[in-house]
Amino acid sequence: MTALNDDALQASIFSEHARQRLVRLCAVITGEPDAADDLAQETFLEAWRHLERLSDPSGFDRWLAAIARNVCRRWVRRRGQELVVTTAASESVEDVVDLEAELERAELIELLDRALAMLPAETRDVLIQRFVLDLPHAAIADRLGLSTDAVSMRISRGKTVLRRLLTTELREEAGAYGLVGAPADEWRPTRVWCRDCGEQTLLLRREASPGVIALRCPRCDTDMSSVRSEFRLGNPFFTTLLGAVTRPTAIIARTRGWAFDYFAGGLTSDGVPCTRCARPVPLRRYVRGDLAGQSQSHGLLASCGHCGEEVSCSLAGMSLSRPEVRRFCSEHRRSRRLPDRWTEHHGRAALVVSYRAVTNTCGMDVLFAADTLDVLDVVTATA
Ligand SMILES: [Zn+2]
Ligand SMILES: [Zn+2]
Incomplete structure (x- = not known):
């Protein structure tokens, strides 16, 4: 308090x-x-x-x-x-409800409004009463002087037409909201800005189960095979976490929430349960040799000796999963990551991962202990 x-x-x-x-x-x-x-x-x-x-x-x-x-x-x-x-x-039934999600829903409603406006008036009325006002079929029938069968018929026809509109004329926008699925293997645009460069919105590929959900930035991931993050649905744990989720912001919110519990939580206990077989796995620090000094080359890895499953999270990913940084992100839709720097925090060597808003001077710094990758401090920055 x-x-x-x-x-x-x-x-x-x-x-x-x-x-x-x-x-x-x-x-x-x-x-x-x-x-x-x-x-x-x-x-x-x-x-x-x-x-x-x-x-x-x-x-x-x-x-x-x-x-x-x-x-x-x-x-x-x-x-x-x-x-x-x-x-x-x-x-919302989402685990994370924040203002950003509220505002995106507002935009979503706007998109649905535009789609609804393309429908004949009588179809539109029925759909609005059913899905926006949440009225039961009987109440709609009462209001419109129709039989409930006629209402059901109109709703079903209306949904078909709406779906067709969202997959044709309004396809690209509907796809960016995760409202309609893209064919497997296709990268589709999202409205989520890359947190590294702050200059491009991310692309999302969502293969059918048991494929992979992956996010990439067209600017930062120049090599088509490199991605920002990926989750294998062949692992039942990730199928449960993400299988039914289509909205890009919901996918990101869920994975960040999980990463925080798993990696930050794992550091304070003896290890983590394997995501696939649930056996205890030690959380090990990794450093990728070629890029030493960059935060993406540091991170935590849980590699299971029993089933072979490996999950990892970079320092940048761990920063973004912090509640303080997630709040910063929900307040600043666009931010970029500064080059990492080393500092000292109460006598300990620390790696600093910094985010700065694109449109103002707000920012967040996350200080990691260089030896253990424990978070030493999270500070609000103003320059
Ligand atoms: Zn980028
Ligand atoms: Zn395992």
Whole structure:
């Protein structure tokens, strides 16, 4: 709780940047951009009054989004209307719900709006009532004076047409949201910026199970065979973690959450369970010889002597999995990684991995102990 008394933290929480994101979120939830400013203000006041209820500062974005939803819901109820984004639709089952995900969903709804606008009015009405307002078939039938069979028929036809639109006219955008699958082996664009160069958005390839899910940057991975990260679905553990997930941001959020638990957690215990056979495996530090001194050449490796499974994570990957850095990333969609540098931290040699926002001077530095790769410190940087 001491962190919450820190003036700097409170200043960053209630920053203008955070306010603007909250205004956009309120506009999305209510569908009323004109009221969003006031609702964001009300959300901040409520958050401020109840700050002591926030036990974990790293969960702040999620907590604030939940308050915003309640404030918007009350406002809509006062006006005797229905929410544009219903509770069911705005509460995600993803492990990680943050403002970035909320905003992407807003863009997704915009895309669906455009697709819906291409449908005949009567089909559109039925789809909106079913999937946006979340009404049961019987209620829709009641409202439109149709039989439930007729409603089911329209919904089914509407879904077919919608799917066709999303795979033809709107295919590229729908693909970038993970809304429609690309054929196996095809690299498709995403809306996620490369965290190394900050200049390109990543490409994603998602082979059918038991293939590989891989991410690459067109700028950093010039060799077509090199990738930023890859996950083999032949390993049942990764099938469970990622098998049903299609949205690129959700894939990245899940893998970063897992990497943090597995590698950072493994360093504080005696080792990790093998992801494939669950036998205990030691976590070993690796250094790739040719690039010594670069963070991608340092990392942790869990290599199972029994089944042969190997999983590894570079220092850059370990930095990005830190909750503090993930929060920084959700606040700054574009950032780049600086060249690694060595420093000393309380008498220990440390490797520093640094991220800087592309559009302002905000940044994060993660200090790793050079010998053990334990994290010594995570600091907010401003230049
Ligand atoms: Zn890049
Ligand atoms: Zn094993």
